[in-house]
Amino acid sequence: MTDLPGIMISAPSSGTGKTTVMLGLLRALADDGMHVQAFKSGPDYIDPAFHHAASGRASFNLDSWAMGPALLAGISAQAQGADICIAEGSMGLYDGVATRGQTGFGSSAETAQRMGWPVVLVVDVSGQAQSAAATALGFQAYNPDVPFAGVILNRCASPRHERLARVGMDAAGLKVLGVLPRRGDLALPERHLGLIQAVEHPDLEAAIAGYATFLRDHVDIAAIKAAARGHRPETTQGALPRPPAQRIALARDAAFSFTYPHVLAGWRQAGAEILPFSPLADEAPDPAADLVWLPGGYPELHGGTLAAATQFLSGLRQHAETRPVHGECGGYMALGDTLIDKDGVAHQMAGLLGLVTSYEKRKFHLGYRRAVLDAPLPGHAPGTALRGHEFHYSTILDQPDAPLAQVADADGNPVPETGSVRGHVTGTFFHMITPEETA
Known part of the structure; x- marks a missing residue:
């Protein structure tokens, strides 16, 4: 070493x-x-x-x-x-x-x-x-x-x-x-x-x-x-996460900024093109992107701005007709039907998933997550085990879509926040850290 x-x-x-x-x-x-x-x-x-x-x-x-x-x-x-x-x-x-x-x-x-x-x-x-x-x-x-x-x-x-x-x-x-x-x-x-x-x-x-x-x-x-x-760790076979697509439109602004640096580094080192855009500035994802990725962040602080971002929402919906879109935590909520802020004001989101979330009555969700996919996630096939982390205060009021994964906490206890899948669109409340390594 x-x-x-x-x-x-x-x-x-x-x-x-x-x-x-x-x-x-x-x-x-x-x-x-x-x-x-x-x-x-x-x-x-x-x-x-x-x-x-x-x-x-x-x-x-x-x-x-x-x-x-x-x-x-x-x-x-x-x-x-x-x-x-x-x-x-x-x-x-x-x-x-x-x-x-x-x-x-x-x-x-x-x-x-x-x-x-x-x-x-x-x-x-x-x-x-x-x-x-x-x-x-x-x-x-x-x-x-x-x-x-x-x-x-x-x-x-x-x-x-x-x-x-x-x-x-x-x-x-x-x-x-x-x-x-x-x-x-x-x-x-x-x-x-x-x-x-x-x-x-x-x-x-x-x-x-x-x-x-x-x-x-x-x-x-x-x-x-x-x-x-x-x-350094004993192994010499170091590897960062592989990109889920070649051209990735990545939301990046004050509402969507929670990405693990090693994930982005792995994407870049493998030659993926990261195409940043700002939903808060009403920017649509690049039409040439193979995948749109909405990270976590604080969309609940910007519900009105996001609901009025017509170019962003239109571009997102158009992309989802033929190509994958994925959201993590805040990004997941933005892909849903409605986001209710802490004052009880309901904001219409993208409607690509049926998810309805609320901050009016806060509920703390915190901890590691292990998810086994029931459906494909960009870059990962069904049956893949992923490791990640969940940290938010939102409450699910409605989650009508098919579950994306079987999710458990670090001790193996089932977690009800299973994520959602509808067509080309997927979302999770946990932030993915990495697929599990196999021996």
Whole structure:
């Protein structure tokens, strides 16, 4: 195995400041002239865009539940030419699914262990001092096989607070790599699904530059660089997903932007033409496209605009008469008959599927998905097993079309959101990560 030096930025839980540290560190290292490869552990399609903005280089997901050895190797190969890899964990360090599947549990610790990247644990010390060391020590000791670099203490209230917290870390034998004072202006804007998208941030460049300055002032960046180590996955047969068509019209705007970077990279590397268009700008998909793909996003925030986008809807319907159209989550809803927003206003969508969805009464849907296709999906035959992830708050009021797949969660429990198929049109609530690898 060849070296692939990196670190994993993680934390005991969500909301502790991982993203602030991640973006500031990426920009600081890039400003120092380093080629930095960012990764996101887990099925997140928002953070990689922020990583890209901070580092100037595309960021990729690494997911030990959904991805087999070949795909992990193919994604790791995207770090070619990088001096260092910086990965951002999801949720808490050891949070994953309950049942080990064909691959793993999907935790950030598992990613760190497989890649050999030491963990930098961001610990929120607000409301405690020496006690924070017991938490950090527990995370280090919970799995001794997970490499551990040290801790960054976040939201420290005063010099006295810092001294007390450091006493605890010293007693536990934990290296303190930085101490971040409490600053309320360092939080990224959020909405009902979490962080806003990078393209929606009112002044993302200034925010990231501010994070970098903050990190330089309070974190030992040289020590973090020195702690980096790791290796590539053992397999040498790396492979990214194959494109489902040669010419793919891809919706890309604030309503449709949730695509996994490794999927698009695989399509491009295989020679597919990606033809972007904006439904919000009332652009029709390219008439020469072999396939129209509507990713997830926030169509519920733009229901009126989409309903009035006559050129987009007309072009979409015309394409669907003879060629495939697929939608994921938000894209699936846009292909349906009606989308009801949080205020109870019903917006007429494309009507290519009979799906009726509502945000008026929110219901949380979150988790990994394994789908076995009952009908063809562009690029995949019936019987193919796909792995993906679902994250939305919409409720299905009507789903009259034939089911696309038999869908289960990570523990094998059936999921009622089976997707839909009608003619050349398919849709799913889960975002596809990859077909399952076969031995």
